[in-house]
Amino acid sequence: MGLEDLDADVVVAGGGMAGICAAIAAARQGLDVVLVQNRPVLGGNSSSEVRVWVCGATATGHQRYARETGIVGELYLQNEFVNPLGNPAYWDLVLLEAVNAEPRIRLFLNTHIHDVHVSGSTVDAISAHVLGSERDLCIRADYFIDCTGDGFVAARAGAEFMLGREARGEFDEGWAPEVADDTTLGSTILFYTKEESEPVPFVAPSFAIDVAQTSILESRILRTGDNGAAYWWIEWGGELDVVGDNERIRDELWAVIYGIWDYIKNSGNFDADTLTLEWVGSIPGKREYRRILGSYVMTQSDVEVNRRKSDAIGFGGWSIDLHPSKGVYEPKGAAQQIYPPGIYDIPFGILHARGVDNLLMAGRNVSASHVAFGSLRVMATCGVMGEAAGTAAAVCRDRGLLPAELAADVRPLQERLLRADAALAGLALHDPTDLAPYAKVAASSTLDTTVGPDPVDWVRLESDTAVLFPQTAVTTWVRAALRADSPTTVRWSVRTTPDALAFTPAETISEGEAAVGVGGVQLVEVPLPPGDGERNLALVLHAQPDVSWGVAGEYRFGQLSMKLKGDGGVAEEIDLHLEASAPNDVVRWDIKSLNRTTLAIAHPGSAYTPERAASSHLRPHDGPQAWVSAPMADEPEWLELRWDNPVDVDTLSLVFNDDVNQYANNLHYKRWPFRVVPELVADYDVEVLRDGTWQRVERKEGNRRRHRVHQIRSRNITATRVLISRTNGAASAHVVAIRAYGKES
Incomplete structure (x- = not known):
């Protein structure tokens, strides 16, 4: 057959998690995409050909509020619904359908890239052969994204790369060897x-x-x-x-x-x-090969110290997870692990290739030392980087930039990622086309936290037990529902969290003890120091086996329950031969055993008011950052934006609550107790107020997604609202964000 010439805005090489997310992101941003995968199925190491779990920043559930949103999050939620048993073949279908749903993506499976054509420092095209059909392709594009894992395209384009382990002194990494060598993860x-x-x-x-x-x-x-x-x-x-x-x-x-x-x-x-x-399996699942040099190299301290990055395009949270070079024949442990104290920022500088002008990369070939790579390499994190790379290609195309030029000011990229509900934490969205900040926000009701739930079960205080909760300016006390086997006292302490994105008890700001009598539920009140706006606090009740803490019947998002495990590491049912090499509070304060367990507390506060849904944060950050209604009754609960003067709204964006604290993976060594997150809104209407009359412009039934965008194209309106008539099981309505976009500039 003859040579076929194809043109695209961007070529994505590699159909693993990074490549899938890069292609979908670029297509949704308006680019014509060619996605080339050298296997018959998508998914890379997660596919039915290899069958590795898609893990990410949650670190199998140790990290709090860490599950990825954006495209990775969509894939997780869809897989939970259609594939509750974790069938690898069904996961293949989830990925294939997600790619096929984007009309701007041309997918080539069983297609091997064998050459890369370069002019100076620019990639012009790739040559590829379609196995089976014996077609030869020459694909030209303005931008290329190397998601091959092995860094094949970048290497053929002449990009610099690292391979093996760097010496300890090169990046001042305590976990690096004294002398550099060529060994990699197996x-x-x-x-x-x-x-x-x-x-x-x-x-x-x-x-x-x-x-x-x-x-x-x-x-x-x-x-x-x-x-x-x-x-x-x-x-x-x-x-x-x-x-x-x-x-x-x-x-x-x-x-x-x-x-x-x-x-x-x-x-x-x-x-x-x-x-x-x-x-x-018949295909070795590779962990590590070339790491392409970018304008920045992530190192051990970027992960371990959890530094914030001004050019953040996503986050990670997996441990620095290094395996011995001898692999299965190593007589010692199968891995060393250092858990970061919380999720950490991934900078854009590791995603664009040094010396190749129009080349981006994502996945396990990004610019990182061998040690930092031990955390970045897991597939959900690769998908986060892929979404950022695909979006970056669109920003570059729209603004006539090269990736290195975009690196000088990544705010346009961050704004697009935030608008798409991508996996960014701690960053505020300030979109000039969003009219929500100029509106008065109101709701039908707000969850009242001053009255604690009646306990339906009990957790004995066999070890120090804590509940993390939001403190606003009016939160001056917290009450815990306890019971005792005999009259006794319980010691308590109130602690702050390390920062807004770390959710473990840290510095003690007050402590004391309280008497607990026998007979029924005892409400123990603990005074709190004055709040400074909003932050997370932890109430810790210290070990007292004669005392039990009540458990509420309804899960309350924004509260985290945890038990202190001590310094014994993180050995679990799937890796009993492992312990954390340097246990910190993330692993010592165990949240897995109390997953979606709400310890019964009451406190005054305003953490769930409607204004939270119009804030600039889409994830828990100094509090849950969501509006939560009172328990729903017969009438719909509603959330409203109202303006003093008429406005034109083209697009309404709604972000619902999918409980980003709930750990997920695609093959389900641990299953969710539900196919759809209960807090997700199921049935709702969108209405606009024009000339004093409410008009319905959208209705959605059976929603299972976190992010919904409605093109309402409503002119001269003074308000818009979402009326929620049913959730997927939660007692209250939850909305993380409501945004009303005017005409695009």
């Missing part, structure tokens, strides 16, 4: 098992290793109930070239898997007679 192949109705024999292939002759049995945990990414530690190849030696690495990983399975089936140490192998 690759992994996973397997699935299933139960049959009769015994199933297993005859090991000749190439299977004898695990009894290795350190695996002493340093790793084998269990018959584990599947897939629970065996993430089946890793090898870090001392080789993970690309050049890919086939050798695959063969060794197969030998390890079949050796492990032979031991489980035939050693006599497991009840595995009726278990059989359902699937064994």
